[in-house]
Amino acid sequence: MDRAAKLQEIRERQNRWLRERQAELDRRQVVAELQQQQSTSPQPQQQRRGGPGAPAQALGSSSTAGAVGPSPAGVGLPPLATSVSVAASTASAMAPIAPHMSGIVGSVAGVLPSTLGGVGGVKPEEVIDRLTERITDRLRSELKVELQRESESLAAQQGALDTFLxxxxxxxxxxxxxxxxxxxxxxxxxxxxxxxxxxxxxxxxxxxxxxxxxxxxxxxxxxxxxxxxxxxxxxxxxxxxxxxxxxxxxxxxxxxxxxxxxxxxxxxxxxxxxxxxxxxxxxxxxxxxxxxxxxxxxxxxxxxAVEEEGLNGKVAAAAAVVGHLQEEEQVVVRRLAAVQAELELVREQLAQQGAKVADLARQAEAVRQRRELLQATLGPLEQEVEKLEILMTGVMEMQQ
Ligand SMILES: [Zn+2]
Ligand SMILES: [Zn+2]
Known part of the structure; x- marks a missing residue:
């Protein structure tokens, strides 16, 4: 058996002992209460001292318990069996809700038959009923605390989850x-x-x-x-x-x-x-x-970067086009000069030719005038000649 198992066993033994101790204290307290009720019914002012005692009172007042129940005399066990089974069935009814608690009740029930004593005329049935009631109350409040703790932790988890989401x-x-x-x-x-x-x-x-x-x-x-x-x-x-x-x-x-x-x-x-x-x-x-x-x-x-590169390329291309255009401009300027010179030449020739045309036109005019003069002179002369021919023909006919 290793260390952990040994420790576990010791712990379990301690728990069992504590549960038994608690059960014993409960029993003594209940017996004391019942006895006090019986003995104080004619004297009500004493009831407060032994009233529904707090556990601390029960724990601390062993002398009281001893004083109340000094007689170790046991009570007949057989009648108890049915009452014990009531406590056990209460425990099993609770079991589905709080499984870890049923153990307490079970062990308490298990302790009862051997330790339960009807002392000072207290009936064991009453003790059992009281004990059952007390255990049920305790279980109920423990269950409530447990449930509340659980719902709180659920709410906290939910809150954390919400925040996370x-x-x-x-x-x-x-x-x-x-x-x-x-x-x-x-x-x-x-x-x-x-x-x-x-x-x-x-x-x-x-x-x-x-x-x-x-x-x-x-x-x-x-x-x-x-x-x-x-x-x-x-x-x-x-x-x-x-x-x-x-x-x-x-x-x-x-x-x-x-x-x-x-x-x-x-x-x-x-x-x-x-x-x-x-x-x-x-x-x-x-x-x-x-x-x-x-x-x-x-x-x-x-x-x-790609955009920059592209733009740099475009700048270079545009600059190259500018270079080409400048060269072309030079060529055209040179051609323009040549054409200008040609134009001058043509204009010069044109002027010369114009002068020539004018000169020839003047000569033609002079010739025309001379022709007209000749024609004008020739016309009357031809008429004269014609007249003279007729006259000459007549003269020659008369001579014959
Ligand atoms: Zn945005
Ligand atoms: Zn995308």
Whole structure:
């Protein structure tokens, strides 16, 4: 037999002894009470001394017990059997409610037949009835205390669980970009499709509408659409309401000013007092949040680096185009000069040719005038010649 078993056995023996001792004290007290009732019925002023005695009185007054019941004379045992079985059945009726207590009653009942003494004319049945009553009362009050203790511990557990769940919900439902709890109207939770990550409405508006981003800030999946996450919103609003009602119920907690969301994040309403693992949980929540935030910022950094690189490339390309255009400008300027010279030449030729045309036109005019003069002279002369021909023909005919 090892040490632990030995200790256990000693403990059990002690308990058994204590139970027996208690049973014996009860018995003596009950006997004393009954005897006193009998002896003091004609003298009522003595009843108070032996009234429903407190256990301390019974424990401390062994001399009283001795004085009251000095006679060791036993009472006939057979009639007791039925009464004892009453006590035992009381115990078994209690057993389903408080199993660990039935042992006490059982052992008390077991002690009774050997120790119970009808002394000073007290009937054993009365002793048994009193004892049963007393044990039942004690059991009842012990059961009550036990039940109350149990419900208190359940309530404490429930409270700790509630606090834990509230904190979990808070830490899991803050926007990974701005850290605010996602409560409407400004920070209403929005969900991205198809990746399923949620952010507050304001951050998504900034991300998609103003910064023209097309990827989830956390996982970088392409955003195909977004929609209000109503179920999450309901959940968060319930938590906020619960937390606020808890804050009202316990106004001793220091409530910092600011939005309800901020207040919840600061954990100002309820402290971690209830949960022994509060520190670990808080650190883990902080780690989760910081890790997500780090992921978002890393994504943003790499986005920005890519953007910077792209813009640098565009700057270089644009500068190259400028170089090309400058070269082309030089070429065109040179060509322009050549064409200008050509133009001058053509204009010069044009002028020369114009002068030539004018000169020739003048010569043509002079020739025309000479022709007209000749024609004018020739006309009358031809008429003269014609007349003279006719005249000559007539003359020649007359000579013949
Ligand atoms: Zn946000
Ligand atoms: Zn995502």
């Amino acid at each position: 509230v904190k979990e919900l808070e830490s899991q439902n803050t926007c990974p970009v701005c850290y605010e709890l996602m409560v409407p109207p400004q920070h209403a939770p929005m969900m991205l499709f198809p990746c399923g990550h949620s952010f507050c409405g304001r951050c998504l508006e900034q991300h998609i509408d103003r910064n023209k981003k097309t990827q989830c800030p956390i996982c970088r999946k392409k955003i195909e659409s977004r929609a209000p996450n109503y179920s999450l919103q309901q959940l968060i609003q319930q938590v906020v309401a619960k937390k606020e009602s808890a804050g009202r119920a316990a106004p001793s907690g220091p409530l910092s000013p600011g939005s309800p969301a901020r207040r919840m994040l600061d954990g100002a309403g309820v402290e971690d007092g209830l949960e022994p693992s509060g520190n670990t949980d808080r650190v883990r929540r902080q780690y989760d949040r910081a890790a997500t935030r780090m992921r978002v910022l890393r994504n943003e950094l790499s986005d920005t």
